[in-house]
Amino acid sequence: MTLSIYQNRDLITVYNGEQEGLDDFDTVLLKALVRASKKTSNRASSASEYTEELKLAVAWNRVDIAKSELFNGDIHWRYEDLEDSMTDALVNDKPQFVRLFTENGLNILDYLTYRRLEGLYRSLSDSSLVYTLLHRRLGERQSISTSLPSIPTQLDPAISLKAPESALLGSSAVQELSLYEVSRLLWDILGDVCQPFYYKPLKLERSTSTRKALRQVNKLLLGECSYRDQRCFCPWAALFIWAVLQNRSEMAIYFWEMGGESVHSALSGCKMLRELSRLAVETETKLSMKELAQRFENLAHDVFSECYQSDERRSFTLLIKRSEVWGGATCLQMAMAADARLFFSHDGVQSLLSQIWWGDMERSTEVWKLLLGFFVPPLIYTNLISFRDQEDEGKTNDIPLARDTDSMDGGETVLSFADIKKTEEETEEYNALMSRPKGCSPSTAKRPFIFKRWREFWFAPVTSFLGNVLMYFLFLLLFTYVLLVDFKKPPLGPTAAELVLYFWVFTLVCEEIRQSICMGSTTVLQRVWHYIQDMWNKCDLTAIILFIIGMCCRMFEWSYWFGRAVFSIDFMVFTLRLIHIFAVHKQLGPKIIIVGKMMKDAFFFLFFLGVWLMAYGVANQALLYSYDPRPDWILRRVFYRPYLHIFGQIPLNELDATKEWDVNCTTDVTLIQAGHEPCMDKHANWLVIVLLVVYLMVTNILLLNLLIAMFSYTFSKVQDRSDTHWKFQRYNLIVEYHSRPSLAPPFIILSHIHLFIKRIICQVPSEKMRHFVLELKGRKASRLMTWESIQKENLLSAQNKRQRDSDTERLKRTSVKVDSVLKQMAEMRDHDRRLRVVEAELEYCSSALSWMVEAFSQSNLIKSTRPPPVHKVEQCSPSP
Numbered sequence: 001m002t003l004s005i006y007q008n009r010d011l012i013t014v015y016n017g018e019q020e021g022l023d024d025f026d027t028v029l030l031k032a033l034v035r036a037s038k039k040t041s042n043r044a045s046s047a048s049e050y051t052e053e054l055k056l057a058v059a060w061n062r063v064d065i066a067k068s069e070l071f072n073g074d075i076h077w078r079y080e081d082l083e084d085s086m087t088d089a090l091v092n093d094k095p096q097f098v099r100l101f102t103e104n105g106l107n108i109l110d111y112l113t114y115r116r117l118e119g120l121y122r123s124l125s126d127s128s129l130v131y132t133l134l135h136r137r138l139g140e141r142q143s144i145s146t147s148l149p150s151i152p153t154q155l156d157p158a159i160s161l162k163a164p165e166s167a168l169l170g171s172s173a174v175q176e177l178s179l180y181e182v183s184r185l186l187w188d189i190l191g192d193v194c195q196p197f198y199y200k201p202l203k204l205e206r207s208t209s210t211r212k213a214l215r216q217v218n219k220l221l222l223g224e225c226s227y228r229d230q231r232c233f234c235p236w237a238a239l240f241i242w243a244v245l246q247n248r249s250e251m252a253i254y255f256w257e258m259g260g261e262s263v264h265s266a267l268s269g270c271k272m273l274r275e276l277s278r279l280a281v282e283t284e285t286k287l288s289m290k291e292l293a294q295r296f297e298n299l300a301h302d303v304f305s306e307c308y309q310s311d312e313r314r315s316f317t318l319l320i321k322r323s324e325v326w327g328g329a330t331c332l333q334m335a336m337a338a339d340a341r342l343f344f345s346h347d348g349v350q351s352l353l354s355q356i357w358w359g360d361m362e363r364s365t366e367v368w369k370l371l372l373g374f375f376v377p378p379l380i381y382t383n384l385i386s387f388r389d390q391e392d393e394g395k396t397n398d399i400p401l402a403r404d405t406d407s408m409d410g411g412e413t414v415l416s417f418a419d420i421k422k423t424e425e426e427t428e429e430y431n432a433l434m435s436r437p438k439g440c441s442p443s444t445a446k447r448p449f450i451f452k453r454w455r456e457f458w459f460a461p462v463t464s465f466l467g468n469v470l471m472y473f474l475f476l477l478l479f480t481y482v483l484l485v486d487f488k489k490p491p492l493g494p495t496a497a498e499l500v501l502y503f504w505v506f507t508l509v510c511e512e513i514r515q516s517i518c519m520g521s522t523t524v525l526q527r528v529w530h531y532i533q534d535m536w537n538k539c540d541l542t543a544i545i546l547f548i549i550g551m552c553c554r555m556f557e558w559s560y561w562f563g564r565a566v567f568s569i570d571f572m573v574f575t576l577r578l579i580h581i582f583a584v585h586k587q588l589g590p591k592i593i594i595v596g597k598m599m600k601d602a603f604f605f606l607f608f609l610g611v612w613l614m615a616y617g618v619a620n621q622a623l624l625y626s627y628d629p630r631p632d633w634i635l636r637r638v639f640y641r642p643y644l645h646i647f648g649q650i651p652l653n654e655l656d657a658t659k660e661w662d663v664n665c666t667t668d669v670t671l672i673q674a675g676h677e678p679c680m681d682k683h684a685n686w687l688v689i690v691l692l693v694v695y696l697m698v699t700n701i702l703l704l705n706l707l708i709a710m711f712s713y714t715f716s717k718v719q720d721r722s723d724t725h726w727k728f729q730r731y732n733l734i735v736e737y738h739s740r741p742s743l744a745p746p747f748i749i750l751s752h753i754h755l756f757i758k759r760i761i762c763q764v765p766s767e768k769m770r771h772f773v774l775e776l777k778g779r780k781a782s783r784l785m786t787w788e789s790i791q792k793e794n795l796l797s798a799q800n801k802r803q804r805d806s807d808t809e810r811l812k813r814t815s816v817k818v819d820s821v822l823k824q825m826a827e828m829r830d831h832d833r834r835l836r837v838v839e840a841e842l843e844y845c846s847s848a849l850s851w852m853v854e855a856f857s858q859s860n861l862i863k864s865t866r867p868p869p870v871h872k873v874e875q876c877s878p879s880p
Contacts, residue, residue, distance in 0.1 A: 050070055050075055050081075051081055051084070051085070053069075053070065054066065054070055054081075054082075054085050055084070055085055055088065057070065057097075058085050058088050058089055058092070058094060058097050059088070059092075061094055061096075061097075063094075063096040063097055063100060066097070066100060067100065071100060071104050077104050077105045078105060079105060079106055079107055079110060079111070082101045082104070082105060082106045083106070083111065085097070085101065086098065086101045086106055086111060087116070087119075089101065090120060090239075090251075091120070091123045093248055093251060095248075095250045095251040095254050098251070098254065099254055102258070108235045108236065108239075108258075109231055109235060110231070111235070112231070112232040112235035112238060112239065113228065113229060113230060113231060113232060114179060114198075114201055114227055114228045114229075114230055114232055115228035115229060116232075117179070117232055117238055117242070118176075118177060118178060118179060118182075118228070120242055121134065121177050121181075121182055121242065122176065122177050124246065128246060129276060129279060129280055129281075129285070130185070130245045130246060130276075133185050133188075133279070134177055134181045134182065134185055135177075135181075137180075137181040137184045137185060138177055138181050140214065141174075141178075141180065141181070141214050141217065141218065142174065142175065144211070144214040144215060144218060174218050174221050174222065178217065178221060179198040179201065179202055179227075180198070180202055180204075180213070180214075180217040182197070182198060183196050183197045183198045183199065183202070185245075186241070186272075189271070189272050189275045189276065190268070190271060190272065190275075190327070190337070191337060192526055192530065193271075193327075193329050193333050193334060193336075193337040194323075194326050194327025194328060194329035194333075194334070195327035195328050196327065197241075197327060200233075201227035201230060201233075202216075202217060202220065202227065203216070203220065203227075204216060204217070207523075233325075234259070234260075234325045236255055236258045236259030236260070237255075237259050237260075237261075237265065237325045237326075239255045240252060240255035240256055240259055240265060240269065241272070243255055244269045244272050244273060244292075245272065245276070247273070247276070247285065247288060247289055247292065249288075249292045249295070252269060252292070253295075256269065256296075256299070257792075257796065260325070260785050260788070260789060261323055261325055261326070261785060261788065262299075262300075262303045262788055262789065262791075262792040263300045263303050263304050263307070263318060263331050263788065264323045264325070264326055264329075264330075264331050264334060265325075265326075266296040266297070266299040266300035266303065267296070267297070267300045267331060267334040267335050267338050267340055267343065268326050268334055268338075269292075269293070269296040270293045270294075270296040270297045270300065270338040270340055271334060271337050271338035273289045273290070273292050273293035273296070274289070274290070274293045274338060274339065276289055277289035277290050277293065293338075297338070297340045297342055297343055298342070300331075300335070300340065300343050301340075301342050301343050301346055302795055303788070303791060303792050303795055304318070304319075304331075304343070304346060304348060304349075305346060305348070306791040306792070306794055306795045307348075307787075307788060307791045308346070308347070308348035310787075310791055311787070312348070312351070314784065314787060315348050316348075316351075316352045316355075317774060317776070317784060318331060318784065318788060319331045319332050319348075319349065319352055319772075320332060320352075320772040320773060320774045321774050321776050321781070321784065322773055322774065322775055322776070330772060330773055330774075332349070332731065332772055333772075335349075336731060336732075339728075340728075341721075341724050341725060341727075341728040342724065344724075344727050344728040344730075344731060345723070345724040345727045345728070349727075350727055350730075353730065353731060353734050356461065356734060356738060356772065357460075357461050357462050357734050357738075358460060358461075358462050359456060359459060359460025359461065359462065359463070360387050360388055360456040360460065361385060361386065361387055361388070361456070361457070361460055361462070362385075362386040362387065362388060364386070365385055365386060367466070369384055369385050370385070370462070370463065370466055371466070372384065373385060373457060373463075374466065374467065374470070380453060380454070380457045381450070381453055385457070387453070387456055458742045459742055461734060461737040461738045461740075462737075463742070464737045464740050464741075464742055464744070465584065465733075465737045467742070467743070467744040468581075468737070468740070468744040468745075469581055470744070471744040471745055471746075471747075472577075472578070472581065472744075472745075475501075475504055475574075475745070476571075476574065476575060478497065478500065478501055478504065479501060479571055479574065480571070481497060482495075482497050482498045482501050483564075483567055483568065483571060486498060487554075487564060487567070489557060489560050490554070490555060490556065490557050490560065493554070494554070494555075500746075502551065503746060504745060504746045505544070505547050506749075507745040507746040507747075507748050507749045507752075508540075508544065508745050509544055510748070510749060510752050511740075511745065511748055511752070512537075512540055512541070512544065514752065514755070515531060515537075515736075515739075516528050516531035516532075516537075518755075518759075534732075536577070536580045539573060539576065539577055539580075540577070542573055543570055543573040543574050543577065546566055546567075546569060546570035546573060547567070547570050549563075549566050550563045550564070550565075550566035550567040550570055551563070553566060554567070579592055580733075583726070583729055583730075583733060584730060584733050584734075586726075589726040589729070589730065590719075590722035590723055590725070590726045591722075593718065593722050593725045593726055593729070594714070594715055594718050594719065594722055597714050597718050598711050598714050598715070601707070601710040601711060601714055602707070604710070605703065605706065605707045605710065608703060608706075609699065609703055612695070612698055612699065612703070613639065613642050613643060613699075614638065614639070616642050616691060616695040617637065617638035617639055617641070617642045618638055619691060620637070620638075620642065620655075620688060620691060620692075621634065621637050621638050623681065623684050623685075623687055623688050623691075624637075624654075624655070624680045624681060624685075624688060625637075625678050625680060625681065626678075626681050627669060627672060627678060628672065628678050629672070629673060630675070641654070642695065645692070645695065645696060645699075646696075646699050646700060646704075650692070654680075655688055655689070655692065663677065663679075664676075664677060665677045665678060665679035665680075666678065666679060667679050735772075738772075741755070
């Protein structure tokens with residue numbers, strides 16, 4: 001035993017807890033185990049002999065030891081050796097090990113199957129928000145499978161994670177989490193901005209109802225579940241979603257770096273985190289999710305800024321390209337759903353929106369030129385309005401395919417801006433042109449200049465906007481004329497002007513129906529629900545409902561005055577709708593946002609004012625009048641009169657009862673009940689005066705100054721970011737008028753008839769149902785994604801360089817160097833101590849030997865034939 005230890009003495013590691021510290025014990029132990037494994041195994045042995053040490057390094061989260069001892073090039077790691085450790089690193093949130101395994105032989109395409117992805121979701125902590133949401137969806141699916149026996153015990157998630165061949169069979173598979181629950185959760189979080197996830201492996205159709213989908217999934221899980229052995233589509237995106245749902249920031253950032261479609265992925269992560277933060281209960285979790293969401297929005301903004309600086313045209317394509325990874329959504333749609341105001345404030349996004357807003361016209365065109373084109377249409381064929389030359393953009397379509405294999409550092413893309421801003425008619429003609437026989441010349445389909453220029457002017461969103469503004473002002477003028485001049489009682493009314501007003505409102509109703517039902521690609525109920533969510537759509541619905549009520553009431557003589565009152569209120573609602581129209585203005589838009597924010601402050605102020613006003617009004621009425629059964633006068637004295645006190649209207653004859661006022665009043669209860677004015681009570685009149693003073697002091701000094709302070713705070717808070725908010729809301733207005741027909745109400749009814757014939761009768765699909773969407777497939781999509789990845793790498797490299805050059809990183813590197821020097825100095829002190837001990841021992845041995853030599857020299861026991869040796873001390877020559 002002793003001989004074996006002596007022969008393997010290089011495996012002995014001495015640990016001194018007092019000198020090295022308790023924190024270094026795991027390092028010493030792990031290094032000793034790795035050194036022992038390397039000593040006992042041959043160099044040609046496989047890496048499977050080191051898996052236990054690797055698992056121990058993962059458990060202790062010592063990636064530094066793993067890099068220096070296990071991944072230093074001496075061991076050839078295979079995919080099978082890293083598979084289980086990769087699962088442990090994912091489940092236990094070890095992103096550094098995930099990065100290490102990916103860089104040293106683990107192929108993520110082979111690793112992530114749908115079975116393992118389900119296992120990762122089953123390994124969630126039961127205290128997490130995502131776990132609760134997923135099991136809520138699981139409970140809905142289990143309630144459908146009532147005919148299946150319930151399994152009280154659940155299988156260990158590690159079984160499905162580390163042993164893919166051990167499939168969940170029978171009814172136990174129905175009781176476990178599946179991809180369907182994950183898909184439902186993502187649908188709840190992301191909304192209808194994208195198509196459902198994981199429907200293809202589950203063999204579900206998008207139009208399938210929820211109850212039918214639950215039955216199909218249960219039936220699929222009872223079978224062989226062949227989809228679980230398939231490779232996961234876009235594994236980095238799937239892992240990114242898994243990490244984001246758990247709010248694992250470092251892991252999510254790494255998966256975002258490794259995955260494609262960087263801008264879209266960052267915006268999607270921002271959307272998911274902001275939705276989850278609204279569902280979270282703990283404040284710390286809310287703040288961390290919001291912080292990570294803002295970080296992803298900043299990443300999307302920075303990557304797109306890098307793309308925009310590299311190639312403006314490709315960056316435009318990036319914004320409107322449909323993403324197959326993210327359910328067919330575009331970057332603009334996802335940014336809108338994620339409330340990414342910073343992203344929308346980017347100059348590149350605004351430049352794209354401005355080009356779509358102006359259509360084929362130059363963005364520098366003055367408004368008065370457009371108005372002249374409205375009233376004098378032949379002027380659009382002159383040089384009054386400048387149009388962008390489309391010939392150069394169209395030439396890119398004739399470029400050979402081989403030319404499109406340019407480098408990714410700033411080459412021209414074959415996608416022209418004409419592809420981006422196609423209207424529905426242009427798309428239909430384009431499809432017809434592509435389906436034309438080869439022998440037919442495409443030049444025959446070229447539109448004449450007259451029709452081409454006509455479409456370029458009238459089909460631009462800015463033209464549609466100005467037309468709607470002009471006609472809306474005419475509508476308000478007509479409404480004013482009818483309401484003030486030509487609103488006659490039945491049977492004389494309604495007059496011809498009023499009938500024109502009714503028809504005008506009918507065309508407005510038709511347009512609102514088109515917006516609520518015909519826009520979007522989801523079900524009709526979802527479209528209507530999405531339509532109602534918008535504040536201005538609620539305003540439109542309110543105005544239309546009030547108009548219908550007023551129109552019905554004015555038709556009868558007994559309800560004529562009520563109908564007139566409703567029409568008066570409805571006119572106010574229609575007039576307030578002008579605020580939304582002018583939101584597109586660069587100066588008025590930010591001010592409208594500030595006013596909207598201040599309205600919220602005003603509601604809080606009115607709450608406090610209402611409480612104090614009611615307290616004073618009731619007390620004042622009780623002190624002044626001992627008995628007054630008239631409800632109308634009670635409400636007037638309790639609410640209306642105290643409200644007028646705020647503005648200085650204080651009638652002393654109604655408050656000071658001590659003076660003799662010339663007022664006809666009575667104290668007789670019978671007369672009071674008959675409707676006579678009751679006399680004021682003089683017993684506590686002094687208290688009325690005191691309450692009036694206190695009430696005026698609180699309302700005029702305290703509450704009004706509080707309102708002013710709230711307005712000042714809101715203004716200063718929103719003013720700095722009002723431009724960002726305005727740019728964000730500008731997108732909605734551009735989308736609205738881009739999708740609207742060119743004609744404005746009431747002539748819009750002609751466009752509605754045209755659309756009805758085309759969509760319902762001729763069954764021609766609409767391309768405007770999905771705004772700003774460009775389909776890219778094949779080599780074009782892959783080249784665009786590669787170019788985007790290069791810009792992301794450039795950004796990350798620049799950020800890493802700035803981080804390395806920052807003072808904080810310098811201090812960290814200096815701290816590491818100082819710690820290393822301190823360790824070396826400690827080792828040197830230890831060696832010095834040991835050398836001193838050895839020197840002391842040698843000095844003792846030397847003295848003992850000298851004594852023995854001297855003793856033997858004086859003794860007669862040993863006769864030496866030669867004298868004892870003399871110790872010679874070599875003197876070092878001095879250096880020159």
